[in-house]
Amino acid sequence: MPISGELFIGASRVATAETFSAKNPATGETLQPAFSAAGTSEVNRACDLANAAFDTFRNLDSNTRAKFLDSVADHIMGLGDELLDRAHAETGLPLARLTGERGRTVNQLKLFADELRKQGWQGIRVDPALPDRKPLPRVDLRTRKISIGPVVVFGASNFPLAFSVAGGDTASALAAGCPVIVKGHSSHPGTGELVAQAINAAIKACGLPEGVFSLLNTNSHQVGAALVSHPAVKAVGFTGSRNGGMALFKAATSRPDPIPVYAEMSSINPVVLMPHALAVRAEKIATDFVTSLTMGVGQFCTNPGFLIAIESPALEQFITAAGKAVSSTTPAVMLTAGIHSAYEKGVAQLQAQSGVTVVARGTESSSLNCGRAAFFSVSASEVLKNEALTHEVFGSSSLLVRCKDEAQVLNVLEKLEGQLTATLHLDTEDHAMASRLLPTLERKAGRIVVNGWPTGVEVSHAIVHGGPFPATSDGRSTSVGTLAIERFLRPVCYQDLPDALLPSDLKRDNVNSVPHRFDGEYRTTK
């Protein structure tokens, strides 16, 4: 179906009087059609439908919900090139990148489908009755995790597929049995609508209640706050700016019944270049650094924005090589005019800080909204007295911090806020120093990388894409990988329920076919 510009409220398409348009960031051209903007009444209708669908959707058995996720994936593939072309026009991202991102999005849905089929997501625990226990008998206790309730997902601009309408937050919430209302990102509404068509087709194909999914577009912050404040909504997923995430956090925690917000917001992803690694391969590390820095015009949450190293001749080699590589990078179009101007402003602010030296900039470009790489250096003593040096600049900008010694490296790390990642480049000879840094890195980051770069987040079981505040608003969780399903679940305990009333997987004859804990012991199904 062609892109209509309408909202999706359950199965209904809704047009509103107020509209907005997307722009091609590479050309400045306004893209057709205009898109309806949701208001309060659309918020209420979508939330009511989600609420009405909740009990049915959450009580589907794991295999049925898995089939639905697979169907969403298949329908997204079925959109074909139209999806990629529209996403390219709306974001300026190259088709090759978008093709890869589509694969990631589809695989993410299928990974959650597999996770459901493994059944362990319910976290089942059984403490059988002990009728003869003294002084008091023990009751029969059976616990599982159930869906938390309807979830609002705020799509991100930088992954129009993998972190947007059918992205990670949507996939994990649907897997958990939560109806999802997406507040689509206003920079790629056509891409969003196509994906919403795919989700709606899967809902129909699987015979699910329409309220399982709605897509509301708007560029009003008030509508976002209204969604978060609606009584039917029980959790929020968000990827975006710190200001945006904190506004939603405030709205959610000010409700009469506060709800959890999983906002992934801000990270500079410190990278420590350790002495021996630098001594033996400064130039290789420098080249790889610049590849990571400029990948996707630096528009990743995991972009390496902050390097830390002890002064040495090898460090000078690194700086020279990295500077040379940065100087020869070609600017590329950023996602939106707004992101580009924020990048330019952030780079200018960083450059204006006391003690900051420009090591290199990418080549100039006269093309619209092109992000020009920036590599700066500064002394650790400046960082220790100026918090502004540790703030994120979203894009291909990175700051190298020169330290006098290991103690200063540690002091700089301790000064940092929470991070999605922390990286060490090291050789065997650096292990002793690395082991002294690790306790700090563990406290600061959700993922610790050795001899790699933080960009490129595997979608798997053991991945963590999260971290202490402000990397995320809730450092107990991840927004990528199967562990993300936990964000949208809560435990319910059943005491002395007869088999007839127990949920299927908790019944006495069935529980051995799912991974569970029995009287505390871990049991697999084999």
Added chain:
Amino acid sequence: MPISGELFIGASRVATAETFSAKNPATGETLQPAFSAAGTSEVNRACDLANAAFDTFRNLDSNTRAKFLDSVADHIMGLGDELLDRAHAETGLPLARLTGERGRTVNQLKLFADELRKQGWQGIRVDPALPDRKPLPRVDLRTRKISIGPVVVFGASNFPLAFSVAGGDTASALAAGCPVIVKGHSSHPGTGELVAQAINAAIKACGLPEGVFSLLNTNSHQVGAALVSHPAVKAVGFTGSRNGGMALFKAATSRPDPIPVYAEMSSINPVVLMPHALAVRAEKIATDFVTSLTMGVGQFCTNPGFLIAIESPALEQFITAAGKAVSSTTPAVMLTAGIHSAYEKGVAQLQAQSGVTVVARGTESSSLNCGRAAFFSVSASEVLKNEALTHEVFGSSSLLVRCKDEAQVLNVLEKLEGQLTATLHLDTEDHAMASRLLPTLERKAGRIVVNGWPTGVEVSHAIVHGGPFPATSDGRSTSVGTLAIERFLRPVCYQDLPDALLPSDLKRDNVNSVPHRFDGEYRTTK
């Protein structure tokens, strides 16, 4: 050691100028000695010590931390009768109850020690490297959960042992590797000090850093807020009033870096008496109800404060029998004069609501601070229009809601806020109706009980003592049982770390000796 009235800041005992005293609620007598009240400087010292102890304590291996918990339990038993006598004087609770509660407290510590020895608490996940994967190789990813950071625990008044200084929150936080600062409840400071002596002795016996535990007494709300706002503090456990819990929640979420608050606050624990069960055993249910209602003078979070039933002759039998049983109950002393006067006020307010009938009151008593049981009834239609009828009255007060039909039962349940528990009294013939109520009960409560009473919370693996707001401020968790350890953990992923730098249990040769997920598959140690 005798009770000194001093604070415990790590290993140091600290006296302050400002003091307060405990009172015996049964006699009104002021108990000796006077207790020092903490101020901001004591808060800062305790938090700094906790921060300094954090990395050492969290990095202990599971068995060492388990030994410490066992040692705390042993030292509490070593306090002997002095602990029970002091708790009796400070709370008015009978010695038999306190003896049982001490057993619960000690077993709780030992259960967490066993949970640590089982090793699964770390939630280890391994996705091994796939160097030959196309188009891109997969890195090696290993994830474990680590301690969230120092935790502040606010002791509860109603369990001077099991939910206080070494109670459930402290046990789960220590198990998780988090240093604990207890804000002791001001009504039983002597009991608190004795338990703090036991914890400190265990810290010394195990050679742990002193900052693992501090006890601050105060009756100032500002000091509580200062604790929650301290940068070193990373989570809060609380059991108490809704106002108190929400004040801490507001302080925690207003920090520059918001932190989680696990506040267990308010629950009326609805009990549905189903038609067939009532028809065959109305009087037995009535007697058991009154036993549960008046146990511990109703001072349990799980007290059955709200009964729901469809009008029938059997319901009248139930009301008559329950009224008779309530009428013959003898008032007993409540925990504090404040709790007693709040109970009296709550009962009077409930009685004054439109349509509320007094079914029965317990016998009168001229003794100090004695709580006299109260049993009321009201029609469902009144409940549906008056929210005040669903508010908790802490103590032996319960309201029976008369419904016309099943639809009204469901409407009343839907109107309720989140609950710790929901209970069904049923027979086989009630199963069909029960299965129609269960989806609502699952959404509303953390534990669903059949043919029992919500009072009496097993401390085990499958228990859930939590529930949607306002039962708790975070319905994703439990404050009783081994699942509570999750509240104080966060995941950290290690990407491509060499064995030499991996935490011990994640090393390639060791991971098979702990329960974990390998490439998504569930693996036990056998």
